[in-house]
Structure formats: C-alpha cells, structure tokens
Amino acid sequence: MNTSIDESKINEIRKFNRFFTRKLGVLREGLLHSPFSLTEARVLFEVANNHDQIASELTKILGLDAGYLSRILTRLEQQGLLERVRAEHDGRQQLLRLTPEGQGAFKVLDQRSREEVAEMLKALSEEDQKSLIMSMTSIQSILDNESLKYAESFYLRRHQPGDMGWITHRHGVLYAQEYGWDESFEALVAQIVSDFINNYKPEVEHCWVAEMKGEIVGSVFLVQVSESVGKLRLLLVEPSARGLGLGTKLVEECVRFAKRAGYKKLVLWTNSILKEARHIYKKQGFILVSEEEHHSFGHDLIGEMWELEL
Numbered sequence: 521m522n523t524s525i526d527e528s529k530i531n532e533i534r535k536f537n538r539f540f541t542r543k544l545g546v547l548r549e550g551l552l553h554s555p556f557s558l559t560e561a562r563v564l565f566e567v568a569n570n571h572d573q574i575a576s577e578l579t580k581i582l583g584l585d586a587g588y589l590s591r592i593l594t595r596l597e598q599q600g601l602l603e604r605v606r607a608e609h610d611g612r613q614q615l616l617r618l619t620p621e622g623q624g625a626f627k628v629l630d631q632r633s634r635e636e637v638a639e640m641l642k643a644l645s646e647e648d649q650k651s652l653i654m655s656m657t658s659i660q661s662i663l664d665n666e667s668l669k670y671a672e673s674f675y676l677r678r679h680q681p682g683d684m685g686w687i688t689h690r691h692g693v694l695y696a697q698e699y700g701w702d703e704s705f706e707a708l709v710a711q712i713v714s715d716f717i718n719n720y721k722p723e724v725e726h727c728w729v730a731e732m733k734g735e736i737v738g739s740v741f742l743v744q745v746s747e748s749v750g751k752l753r754l755l756l757v758e759p760s761a762r763g764l765g766l767g768t769k770l771v772e773e774c775v776r777f778a779k780r781a782g783y784k785k786l787v788l789w790t791n792s793i794l795k796e797a798r799h800i801y802k803k804q805g806f807i808l809v810s811e812e813e814h815h816s817f818g819h820d821l822i823g824e825m826w827e828l829e830l
Contacts, residue, residue: 603618684713691709708817775828
C-alpha cells in the first residue's frame, strides 16, 4: 500500500464532498427547511428508530462529543420534542424517547427528505439514475472494504420483519458448511426465534441485527431467563464480516443492555468446537462453569455453560 497519496487525489475527494453536501443542502442553517441542524435531525432520526436509546449509545453511534450531544438533547427537551425516562430496572439510566411532538417533527423531516431525493431522481433519466446508484454503491463498497479510521464498516439495528427467517436460514447453512451439523440444529434455531417473537418483552429482551453494505452480516439475542438472569443466544457473524470486531461488538451490546435491564447475571450455552465464539466470551469476562458431553445435530459434542456476573 502506498504510504504517500497524491495531493490532487485528496483535493478531488474533498471537492466531491463539498459538492455533495451542498447538493443535499446539509449545510443550510435549517435542514430541509426546518428549524433543525443536520446534527439535531440525526439525533431525532436515531431516537425515533431505536427503542429506548440512551445518551452514551447515541454518542458512539453519531461519533459526537458527549458534552456537545448533551447540549443538543437539552435543547430538544426544552422544545418539547424529547423526554428522558428512567429505566424501569435501573434508575441510574435515562432512556431517550420522542414526545408526540417530537414524533411529528421527525415524520415531517423524514417525508421531506424522501421527497427531496425523489425530486432529484426525477430530473435524471432512468439510465442516469442507475448510474448514480451504482456509483454510490461503489463508493460505499470501496470505503467499507478499507474502513475508515473513525468509523466502523457495519452498524447494528433492531430486528425487523423477515430477519428471523434470515437468522434461521443462515444458522442452518453456515453450521452445516463449517461443522457438518444436520437440520436438527436449524430446527432448534427456528424454535428459539419463534419463542422470542411470540414472547418478546422489549424492556428486558433484544435482538441485534448487523448490516454492512446493505446486507445482513450478523445477529445476536438477549432473552430473559428470570428477573435477575438474562441469556445470550444465537451469536452469528457471516464469514465476510469476520475479523472486523463485529462478534465482540454484538456481545458488548448484550452485556450493556443486560446491565441496563437490571439483570445480575448473563448466561450462555455453547459448544467446545466453537473456538472463535468462546474466545469472544472469555474476552468479555464470561467464565466457563460447566461442561457436558452430548450427541446433537449428528455429532458427539461437548456443551458448555458460561456465566458473567454483572
């Protein structure tokens, strides 16, 4: 890799950045003819699309200074658009939620953004539209492959309709390819995700889905065992996304959510042959507490129970 970059290449990229931000109007004092700055609009978007967000998570997602974000949140709260609610299971945590007025403001911003992009596309021929999208996809793909110093190439979101089918399918395919497990494992995964959806308690349970380049590349669940015990389940990272720290990130989110939900202990069940996953658990502080030989999924295996005191 070249250690020095031609100055003209740097200038061309900066020139494109200036053009595109001007084209989308993100530098206007009021984004989309609203009273909100770009940063304020992004905060509204994140809170609207992430159930019970907390400020520390928002700081990381947006890459903002904690003090700067705090001032923005206070301003939105004073305007009656945002409220802070103490977590039911941990009074030290404050959850961020949009008020009805905040939800209304977000809907206006979201609709205007869609309309503005639609107007931009209308001015282009079908061929130019395809060329534009392909170029944008190429830019995203290239930068995601190399990653950026101050940004991750993946992001996490809550589950959506269709995700459970993907999670079941990919578990079945990958574990068959990598470990030779039969379809009984896929049936187990299907039962776990079905139980999650049918008994979902959003205040104490969560599913994280990871996306990269517009594709799902990983997932993990946190489910309730008892009022004091949560269980991490179905950690999965696609081969194309391994080595990026995604598995660690997913487990970290489980631990953070478990603490906020008031759990005292986090447990998980795995098998000894899943070495990469075991390494992540150990790194996060989980302790192996028991082992048991069993015959499952067409193989003789050693099942393991791990625990983390919170």
